Amino acid sequence: MVDLGPMFFAVAIPAVLFAGVSKGGFGGGVAFAASVFLALILTPGQAIGLMLPLLMVMDLTAVRAYWRRWDWPVARRLMLGALPGVALGALLYKVADADVVRLLIGLVALGFVAFQIARARGWLRIERRSVSPVVEYFWGGVAGLTSFISHAGGPPAAVYLLTRGLTKTTYQATTVLTFWAINAFKLVPYGALGIFSRDTLTASLILAPVAIAGIQLGVWLHRIVNERLFFALTYAFLAITGAKLIFDALT
Secondary structure (H helix, E strand, O other): OOOOOHHHHHHHHHHHHHHHHHHHHOOOOOOOHHHHHHOOOOOHHHHHHHHHHHHHHHHHHHHHHOOOOOOHHHHHHHHHHHHHHHHHHHHHHHHOOHHHHHHHHHHHHHHHHHHHHHHHOOOOOOOOOOOOHHHHHHHHHHHHHHHHHHOOOHHHHHHHHOOOOOOHHHHHHHHHHHHHHHHHHHHHHHHHOOOOOHHHHHHHHHHHHHHHHHHHHHHHHHHHOOHHHHHHHHHHHHHHHHHHHHHHHHO
């Protein structure tokens, strides 16, 4: 049961707004932070079940904002690669208990922060280069798997997209289109696994206007905001929250 009290909305409204801003203006790579934050007050299943309908609302809003500004061949390869990743995620979720999922969400969050710090300090360089179809579909598969577990497909997708030398807006539009499809792929398995409930769907409906507002705010901020400040704050919150989830899972 989801307690729709003041504490829930104190966490959920900023989390959903943040996810919308990320998807609408900053490539969507950190939109999964909303699920990480929600997992502090909900079970992992409730957190991802609540977020999927909201992410789909955001996707539809963002696709309209970036219509046909994407790189279709790049998006198509990621979508096709994501299908087996989503299937694997469904199998893993079926056999894992809540603490295992909580641990995985926390590890993904910390892994993402470590990846970004390594890039910023020059320890890891991702350069534009030609890659084989196997590599392209592999990253799509990883994106599908992590997206299923914690809506965290953005980071592995970024590893591939950053090699394509896309412009800021083409990168954003390609990400939006790709995860519109991946989130649609997840809808049926989420329902079959019982991840959705009446409570999570009710909460999603209540928070839908917040999701739409977040996308619109993100599209506006895409043009004017200092990206370094946005991501620096995001990484700090993710590191703290990811560590807390891992601690809870292990103890």
